[in-house]
Amino acid sequence: MKVLLATQKPFAAAAVKGIRDILEAAGHEMSVFEKYEQASELEAAVADAEALIIRSDKVTAAVLDAAPKLKIVVRAGAGYDNVDLAAATAHGVVVMNTPGQNANAVAELAVAMMIFMARTQFTPATGSEIQGKTLGIQAFGNVGRLVGAKAKALGMNVKAIDPFLSADQIAAGGAEPETSLESLYASSDYVSIHIPATPETIGSIGYELISKMPKGATLVNTARKEVVDEAGLEKVLEARPDLKYVTDVAPDNYAALREKFGMRVFATPKKMGAQTAEANINAGLAAARQIVSFFETGCVKFQVNK
Numbered sequence: 001m002k003v004l005l006a007t008q009k010p011f012a013a014a015a016v017k018g019i020r021d022i023l024e025a026a027g028h029e030m031s032v033f034e035k036y037e038q039a040s041e042l043e044a045a046v047a048d049a050e051a052l053i054i055r056s057d058k059v060t061a062a063v064l065d066a067a068p069k070l071k072i073v074v075r076a077g078a079g080y081d082n083v084d085l086a087a088a089t090a091h092g093v094v095v096m097n098t099p100g101q102n103a104n105a106v107a108e109l110a111v112a113m114m115i116f117m118a119r120t121q122f123t124p125a126t127g128s129e130i131q132g133k134t135l136g137i138q139a140f141g142n143v144g145r146l147v148g149a150k151a152k153a154l155g156m157n158v159k160a161i162d163p164f165l166s167a168d169q170i171a172a173g174g175a176e177p178e179t180s181l182e183s184l185y186a187s188s189d190y191v192s193i194h195i196p197a198t199p200e201t202i203g204s205i206g207y208e209l210i211s212k213m214p215k216g217a218t219l220v221n222t223a224r225k226e227v228v229d230e231a232g233l234e235k236v237l238e239a240r241p242d243l244k245y246v247t248d249v250a251p252d253n254y255a256a257l258r259e260k261f262g263m264r265v266f267a268t269p270k271k272m273g274a275q276t277a278e279a280n281i282n283a284g285l286a287a288a289r290q291i292v293s294f295f296e297t298g299c300v301k302f303q304v305n306k
């Protein structure tokens with residue numbers, strides 16, 4: 001089968017080699033399409049692809065229309081908001097993700113971002129310590145649980161909430177269960193966001209919720225920029241000069257936020273949470289193995305468009 005690895009943001013060379021080794025050993029043919037700029041370039045690249053491995057690359061209805069032989073798309077990573085699932089289903093294309101494979105990299109970045117903000121973005125100004133502070137984790141999945149474990153090891157008090165988990169399950173994962181999102185925000189010096197971008201979550205973190213945070217608190221977003229309502233964020237940062245926002249997913253109004261609020265906000269120039277060699281290898285090789293099993297045995301474990 002012809003497998004296309006299409007990554008606007010390339011994987012580490014070792015991951016690309018590992019993916020190729022797995023696919024070729026199973027008799028597949030792999031081509032690599034990296035660092036492209038326009039969506040239309042992807043449309044041209046998928047013409048004869050039977051399987052596609054992507055990262056945050058957008059697989060739209062137009063891309064699917066341009067790929068008549070496509071049978072499977074594997075998003076090498078967790079979030080699949082970049083894939084038009086309905087269009088994929090309509091085209092008979094199976095979509096999978098590789099849950100958990102890049103979670104540690106994202107969790108390490110979330111912890112690093114807390115320390116970076118606590119230590120005044122590594123400037124000589126007097127900062128604070130995270131030990132003894134309370135961290136509220138919004139969604140206790142693969143990344144959230146790892147953030148919790150690391151934060152506990154650093155001496156933080158860890159709380160969490162997750163609409164899909166019971167209080168007992170959260171406690172078993174090592175965090176104190178919170179009863180409502182409002183109380184999580186109201187009682188946390190740091191809130192770390194780990195929800196996916198869905199129609200229900202987009203814009204769901206706004207003025208009301210953020211303004212519940214205690215004095216001097218920091219909101220950490222290594223999830224998706226869309227889940228934070230940018231106008232609400234701007235309004236709350238204006239009203240509360242003690243609050244801070246750090247994000248791996250620069251908001252559209254970042255330049256304005258930076259101008260107005262300076263060091264109280266920070267965004268990475270390009271999404272980098274999962275950009276470690278280890279995460280690239282884990283997610284990339286898992287994607288390759290899932291494609292091999294799909295064609296060999298019809299295995300659809302991790303399918304997300306059922």
Ligand code: 3PG
Nearest residue numbers: 055056077078079102274
């Ligand atoms: C994910 O959903 O897996 C992460 O956001 C990583 O995305 P990336 O592969 O584009 O870095």
